[in-house]
Amino acid sequence: MTTTRNNRPDPHGGPTGRVAPIDDAEPPAGSAAAVAEAGGAGPLPAEAGQVSEKEARQVAEAARETAWDRPSFGKELFLGRFRLDLINPWPRSDPADVARAGEFLGALGAYLDAEVDGAAIERDAHIPDEVFHGLARLGAFGMKIDRRYGGLGLSNLHYCRALMLAGSANPAISALLSAHQSIGVPQPLKMFGTPEQKQRFLPRLAAGEVSAFLLTEPDVGSDPARLATTAEPTADGTGYRLNGVKLWATNGTVATLLVVMARVPAGEGRRGGITAFVVEGDSEGITVERRNAFVGLRGLENSLTRFHDVIVPKENVIGGEGKGLKIALTTLNTGRLSLPAMCVGAGKWSLNVAREWAADRVQWGRPVGEHEAVAKKLAFIAATTYGMESMLDLCCLLADDDRNDIRIEAALVKLYASEMAWKIADELIQIRGGRGYETADSLAARGERPAAVEQLLRDLRINRIFEGSTEIMHLLIAREAVDAHLSVAGDIIDPDAGLGRKARAGARAGVFYARWLPTLAVGRGQAPRAYAEFGPLAAHLRHVERTSRKLARATFYAMSRWQGKMERKQAFLGRVVDIGAELFAMSAVCVRATAERAEHPENVELADLFCRQARLRVDELFTALWSNTDSVDVAAAKRILAGRYAALEGGVAAPPAELPWVAGWQPGPSTAEDVRRRIPPLG
Ligand SMILES: Cc1cc2nc3c(=O)[nH]c(=O)nc-3n(C[C@H](O)[C@H](O)[C@H](O)COP(=O)(O)OP(=O)(O)OC[C@H]3O[C@@H](n4cnc5c(N)ncnc54)[C@H](O)[C@@H]3O)c2cc1C
Missing domain, CATH: 1.10.540.10 (Acyl-CoA dehydrogenase/oxidase, N-terminal domain)
Known part of the structure; x- marks a missing residue:
């Protein structure tokens, strides 16, 4: 593998030396703030199309909730300000x-x-x-x-x-x-x-009626700007007529109440735009055409649903016309916490199986858990489960106080827990050896404990894709992380801004950076006895404080180097976000373990273990900020997409080519059998 050492990091986090060429590729579709179930962005033009940077930022800002009056711990971290006071003392429930x-x-x-x-x-x-x-x-x-x-x-x-x-x-x-x-x-x-x-x-x-959320369409995944389901106002003004096809709606086969995202066309006196509707699942014109099946989550009732001239009364519009994506995005502010909850559960379950099995199974004269290679996996599973749980609990407790803006924290825990739980499941399979690959039924049939480890892996995989894929979460969080810069310096790098605006932005930025940059040079983390009240964990908090400033310096350096092209530097931004996630997790474990040390003194050890492992990951990420193959990979991908290496694909049977990758659909009545399932009402 070829490695391009673009630059070397300087002691303050910024690189020196040769400046790597910047590719001139077009920015990716959907841009950085694709949010909602998919990612999401807006407000959108009446016609489907690209979402501009500015529009995406406006919507992200629109997802702010009015009650918030406290700064976000996560956002401050990215700006080099370690506001431990925002999470310490550990919040408590009523x-x-x-x-x-x-x-x-x-x-x-x-x-x-x-x-x-x-x-x-x-x-x-x-x-x-x-x-x-x-x-x-x-x-x-x-x-x-x-x-x-x-x-x-x-x-x-x-x-x-x-x-x-x-x-x-x-x-x-x-x-x-x-x-x-x-x-x-x-x-x-x-x-x-x-x-x-x-x-x-x-x-x-x-009382038990089930609901579902329908945004995704065959042609609308991470980029909702292409949303094609329409909601035409009816001639008598009493409602809307919905037409379109929605893909992969979880609960879609059983739900009797749906949230449907559809585009209201702009017209006289109306802006139109993507709008959220509550739709009765048994309305005329709805056909559940398929129940989809997946790698995992086999019990999921997930649908392909067609809407043909479905009439929805205007009283069922949520939040007003054109507010659909804002609603989706705001819903996910806390909605994003549920997937990590399941990931934490997976971590706990894995720890239990790993511990019992690795103590019981003897090979080469010892329990396998005592062989160093397996011991390291046990330590990773235990520490990471504690890390994920601490992050999630902290996010939930912060979210339970309406004054807190938890957008970044919730996004960080979704991203981190879905990635880490996947690694945990993979390590667990390895620890279980051949039995990790065997189904629970097969194990039980041989008289062994039916630990469904292979199922865990299958069930967890989707968490890295839905409710904002890892790639989209990286961009979403990165946008928030650099938002302070964009809001002061945005016009300097905005190609549409005239000279006057650029000059005014330059002056504003000068004032901002003159105040902000010096704060990145020194901080409490340099004082040898800082955070002493955290006992054995104090050194980790000092490290977080120092690293948060280092991260902000690196981000600032990158902003000034790449300017408007920064948003294309997805790999760089992804690493920045991953570092932020580790710092957030380290902060959470230290504060929690200290708060709970009377009841659970052993958790101080887990917190210490987690921080030691996380610090190594952070070091690697910092190194990779400036020493990577990013630009050669992007160049190679262009050649790959152009088919230059297609010969390498020979010698295997490729998937059948007669069907398209994305099935087209035509508006009109359904020709498929309706496969909806109805749960009888409670007697
Ligand atoms: C089991 C399951 C349940 C689901 N439940 C629901 C539901 O209840 N309601 C609903 O509306 N939807 C649901 N979805 C849809 C889900 O949210 C989408 O799969 C998800 O948004 C990703 O969209 P996509 O699959 O079309 O991927 P695509 O958008 O086609 O993306 C393909 C790949 O490209 C990456 N990518 C895309 N854009 C960018 C970019 N700008 N920069 C970098 N990388 C990018 C993606 O991360 C991904 O890796 C579900 C899907 C599944 C499989």
Whole structure:
């Protein structure tokens, strides 16, 4: 492999030496702030098309919630300001909430234990009606719905605990509950619904009617600017006529209430734009054309759904015309916390299996866990599980206080936990050897403990793709991380800005940087006794403080070097974000372990272990900021795409070429059989 050493890092984080050439490729479609279930961006022009940088920033800003008046810990970290005071002391839940949630979690655990056969759900790819009913009786479909509408009104922390528990019975159950209330109808209504809408829909949902969120289309994945489902206002002005096809809607085969994203055309007196609708799943004109099947999450009720002249009353618009992507994005501010909850659950389960197996299995005269190669994996699984859990709990606790802006933190934990849980599952398979590759049924048939490790790997894989793929999360977080720069210096690098605007921006930036840059040179992390109250973890916090400034210097250097082309430097930005995620995780474990040291003194050891491992990862990421193959890889990819090395593909059977990669669709009535499944109402 060829390595291009573009530059060497200077002691302050910026590189020196030869400046690498910058490629002139077009910016990627969807741009940096693709958000929503897919990623997302907007506000959008009336016609589908590209989303500009500026538009994407405007929408990201629009996702701010009005109650926020405290700075974001994560954002400050990227700016070189280690605001430990924002997370220390470790936030605490309201004791009354804890008691109520404790009762519910106890009942949920008992129900899952006694009544739910997770292996059967996997085998049959089917969650039985009785499980829907059992969950509904417990109130699990209303965990996030306010008590005044019949829900449980759980905090984010306890909601995530419940998802983790449900996911340990079978992950398709937590996916069902999470798609229903993290992105389905309850959350957008809670934030943007009118009192009348809440009254009309929330009690039904809390009682067990299932909801789904439909954004993705065959041609709309990470880039919602191409959204093609239309919502034409009806001639009498009472509603809209929906036409289009929605792909991969989780719960789409069973849901009776849908959030549908559709484009209202601009017209006289209306801006139009992507709009969110609550749609009755049994409306005329809806056909569930397929139930999709996947690598994992076999129990998922995921649909391909067609809308043909579906009439939706105007009272069902959420938040107003053109607000769809803002709604999707804001919903995900906290909605993003559910996937990491399942990842944390996966970490705990893996730790349990790894520990028991590695102590029991003897090879070459010792338990395999005592061989160094396996011991390191055990240490990684334990430390990382503690890291993910601390990050998630911190995010939830921050989110439970309405004053906090947790967009960056929630995005960081989604990104980090989905990547790390995948690594954990991979290491667990390795520790289990051949048994890791064997199905639970096959193990049981031979009389062995049916630990479904291969299923874990399959079930976890999707977390790196949906609710913002890792690539999109990198861009989304990077945008937030450099947003302070863009907001002062944006016009300097904006090709559309005239000389006057550039000059004014230059003056503004001069003032900002004159104040900001000196703060990056020195900080508390350099004082040998700083953070002494954290005892053995103080050195790690000093490291985080120093590294946060180093990261900000590197980002500033890159901004001034690449300017407007910075957003194309996805690999660089990805590493910046990954460093930020590690720093966030280190901060979380240190504060949590210190807060809990009386009850769990052993967790100080875990926090220390996590930080030692994380620091090495951070070192590697910093090295790779300036020593990498990024530009040669991008150049090679262009040649690969042009077919230069196609001969290398010879000698194997390629997938059949007669079908397209993305199936086209025509508007019109469905010709497919309707495969919807209806759960009988609770008796
Ligand atoms: C099991 C499952 C459940 C789902 N549930 C739902 C649901 O309930 N509701 C719903 O609306 N959707 C749902 N989805 C859709 C899911 O959100 C999308 O798969 C996801 O948004 C990615 O879109 P895509 O698959 O079209 O990938 P594409 O957008 O085609 O992307 C392909 C690859 O390119 C990368 N990429 C794309 N754009 C960029 C860029 N600008 N820069 C760098 N890399 C880029 C992506 O990260 C990815 O690696 C589900 C999907 C699955 C598989």
